Amino acid sequence: MVENFFQDDKLHEECGVFGIFSHTEDVALNTYWGLYALQHRGQESTGIVVTDGKKMKIKKGMGLVPDVFKEGVSDMDGFAAIGHVRYSTTGASMAYNIQPLKVFFDGGNLALSHNGNLTNAAQLRQNLAKEGAVFTTTVDTEVLLSLIALSARPTIEERIAESVKQIRGAFAILLMTDNKIIAVRDSYGFRPLVLGKMENGWCVASESCAFDLVGAEMVRDVKPGEMVIIDSDNAEPRSMMWCDKLPEKTAHCIFEYVYFARNDSVIDNQPVYDARIQMGRELAKETKDIHPDIVISAPDSGTPAAIGYALESGIPFMEGLNKNRYVGRTFIQPTQKQRANAVRLKLNPIRSVVAGKSVVMVDDSIVRGTTSGKVVKLLKEAGAREVHVCISSPPVVDSCYYGIDTSERKQLIAARCTEDEICRFIGADSLHYISMEGMKRAVSHIDPEGLCLACFSSRYPDNADEVIAAEPKPLAEGE
Known part of the structure; x- marks a missing residue:
């Protein structure tokens, strides 16, 4: 495999996320194009989930964006969508690990796309399993869905904020409920996440290059430690800081500029x-x-x-x-x-x-x-x-x-x-x-x-090496 030969001598891309909220745009088609622009961030699998306010429809599969969606997305109607392209950093490269992940809990439907890596996922998974939680994937971010479902806070925003405070590591996460999209970035800003405006709608993506393809204008980066709530076509998205105390310094990944990101992207104003x-x-x-x-x-x-x-x-x-x-x-x-x-x-x-x-x-x-x-x-x-x-x-x-x-x-x-x-x-x-x-x-x-x-x-901003070393060894599938 020549491709593997070359990729083995490079650091692998992580993942890419894209989301859109609009009652006038074709959200599934725009998500398809957005993921196409982010294909360089992951070529193993891809998926799109769309909501019409009552139900969610999801399509995903192993392979590249045009291959997985070769039959099109015309049957995916709705006003909000999130998508994902994946290169597996944690969890096996298997169909059951393809994102977005979608669940139903007492608050309704909930879908999630994640770029990054949670360094304390194994410990959280072990703790949640003891409380009766069950898991259908080996993806680290599935623990976040369990934390949200178990939270007793009154609003979805509060449930997400409470849950995110328990996870460690790097994350740029898109969550979609039946009627809104919520974007969350880790407090160090390891992984990129940007907000864009369409004529009638909003979108959020791992890189600004995705906005060019869907006709959106980049507005700004999602700030480290910030949660952005999109629930209107034209009203400014609501913003809240989920992080009680930000680190003294950010820790933007230098390799985004060296290799990962597309040449035509702007990340954290650079x-x-x-x-x-x-x-x-x-x-x-x-x-x-x-x-x-x-x-x-x-x-x-x-x-x-x-x-x-x-x-x-x-x-x-x-x-x-x-x-x-x-x-x-x-x-x-x-x-x-x-x-x-x-x-x-x-x-x-x-x-x-x-x-x-x-x-x-x-x-x-x-x-x-x-x-x-x-x-x-x-x-x-x-x-x-x-x-x-x-x-x-x-x-x-x-x-x-x-x-x-x-x-x-x-x-x-x-x-x-x-x-x-x-x-x-x-x-x-x-x-x-x-x-x-x-x-x-x-x-x-x-x-x-x-x-x-x-x-x-070898200097990790949040002592991730120590967190990883202290993590329990995850059970192999079937143990």
Whole structure:
């Protein structure tokens, strides 16, 4: 599986959520388009649930958005909808874990979509099971539905606030009742969540790029620790802070700007593309001792930083690697003789561009080092005289517990090897990671002290490593 080969050398996307409230728009169709725009955040499964005020209708399945909804959504009538695209960070990649989750409780119908990871889910699950709660999935967020159902508070907003205070970790959550959508963001702001306005309606999504596709205008980010209640087409959504005391600093995920988010998104007032261009500029400033002939990227994620590198250094940017964008998640396995060249199914050097040249190849990250080494080898086989690898993020040395599927620490090459050792392993003439300070400078619209850098520094803003270590081991299915 070539796709898996490449994905194993990247941090995996987390999930994406989208919701819309409107009595004049086709909410199911707009949710479909919104999820299409967020497909990069999860390709394993997707789902949409719609309410007409009395009942909810749900469609979901394993696979990409156009595949799951190939029969359309014309039979999903209503005035509010939420959707989800998933890459499993907790819970098996199985049909019963597909979101949105939908339940019925004493307050009526309730549906939920979640992006993030709850670090104390196993303990909560164990406690709830002792109280008689039953679970139909292995998804961490199902505990929130149980907490809401068990709450004795008089309103759904109060029940949600009481329940959210008991969960730990990263979360951008959309909940939908029979007549409203409620958006909740964790108090650190780990995962993004943005609010948009349509001509007659409101929408909320993981990234602003989803608004462009449905004709909505971005209004603002949902604030860390905030709950936004949407129950009218045109009245301003109600806002309340579910968090009694905010942390001293936010902890916005830096990898949204390095790799995860789409180039055309704006997250927490920071244009993603601008940050990536500036990361490339900072790399160029930090590597003035290199004198290459051309700058190329590892497409597509390394391209904005490579352009920034070229702009700062004055060295021309060229397409040195051709990417086959039609390679799916599966393909006919190559024979043993062909396996060594399987990487070419996804990337292939453009010989006329790189032959005889000293090349700077810019990429966003190195996780295991497997892909980088094979691409360097391809470039040299194509005649590149030198290959200097420049990475627009610092070395990834530790796991993420906030909704990103990071490899175990022992599998992270930077956790066990020095920069020189990694350089030799991938066969590059030199290897340069952006400095932590250079990366912080690149995200110029955000307070650098308000970023989560745990995967680079091993310093977790809410001590998630200690919470995870203290969690009970979850029971295997059937135990």
